[in-house]
Amino acid sequence: MRIGIIGAGNIGGNLTRRLTALGHEVAVANSRGPHTLGALAEETGATPVAAADAARGAQVVVVTVPLKAVPDLPTGFLDGAADGVAVIDTGNYYPQQRDGRIAAIEEGLPESLWTQERIGHPVIKAFNGTYAQDILDNGRPQGSPGRQALPVAGDDQAAKRLVRDLIDELGFDTVDAGGLDESWRQQPGTPVYGNQGDADAIVKALASASPERTAQWRA
Template identity: 40%
Template structure:
């Protein structure tokens, strides 16, 4: 049996060399959890390793330029705005990668932030779009959880309140590796099918940022509405953009769960909804 990590969790897979492209909230939270799980993690961004010293100290990961990071990695995590992904493709194609490398897509498309991408606006799931532009297997994971909660919501196996996260891929071996990785960092991994199915947990869908249990997640995925998703996404983004940058993630989570039919009888959920509504009202009055 694997030795326990110092936070009490057990590694379910062999340690991997992981490059995270993007050192924003998602990249940093993932780096912290992956380092805790015993993996070797490298952070990189478009501005170079000298801009990542604080993130190195915070996460325990090392930093490197993008080409060096992806050349040494078994798993490449893409955690950047979708609008910046196209600039990454030439770097990926020009770099000699390790055999069997995997690209883990943790990104989400928000037109108001990323600009319009015609293929995505026509309904192509973003992970499918990425897979059409790279030569390595793509796996979708870690995109449907609030960035800060990647670290704070992780739980040991069989703990009460453990969150289930969907994982999708067209390559079975790559899927298995990332499923084990999700388990490593403190979540129940759920096989959500092929990349073509990932629209079911993109922004605007019931499984997005609601942190369901393993029992709840399949029901939320089944309720996904492909036609209504983009409108829901854009409305939610409009609201979030009005809130202060330090608005509590716990309030956002409770509101997302309540609005998708979870925790309807929980008093704290309705309190969170009230706090959220008043925050939007104050923002509107200031505007």
């Protein structure tokens, strides 16, 4: 499968490592340009590209950049993607730590709905509460006892299925966390955020979430 990854930080870098190891054709981009991705490309065999080209021909595109950087993504960066491309949003709103105040999110708009509106394409929320090291270390064969599970939210059912299958290939179970209007259940500060539990634990954590943002996660 052709996969584009925009953002080569902890999550983006480790997804590049795992997905190339599984035999996928990965194009990876960051904000500083492909010339800065030589080491990652040499390590993984991924193709370093400009952000405007990362989605070209891709069936899956991973957007894993700081939320404040989403509006700066190249205009039309998804135009060359494959029909039905699944766009994964791994982002989190960190107002005090990084992103500054985003009024619509402070007023209750789920973070991934804000991102979806900015990029003009449906997104699937996944990997946002996953430790980057887990992507490298915690994958297990399907059916393994206690296999770690990840919540996945989104409204495009075909795209969600594709993303869940890809996560299964990476070695993790998934839990359908509903549509993006319910995706606040996996935002920072919720019980599922950073939760390394199995599917049953993730279901319980999602159910116990509150829509009220705690002080740590407000501007």
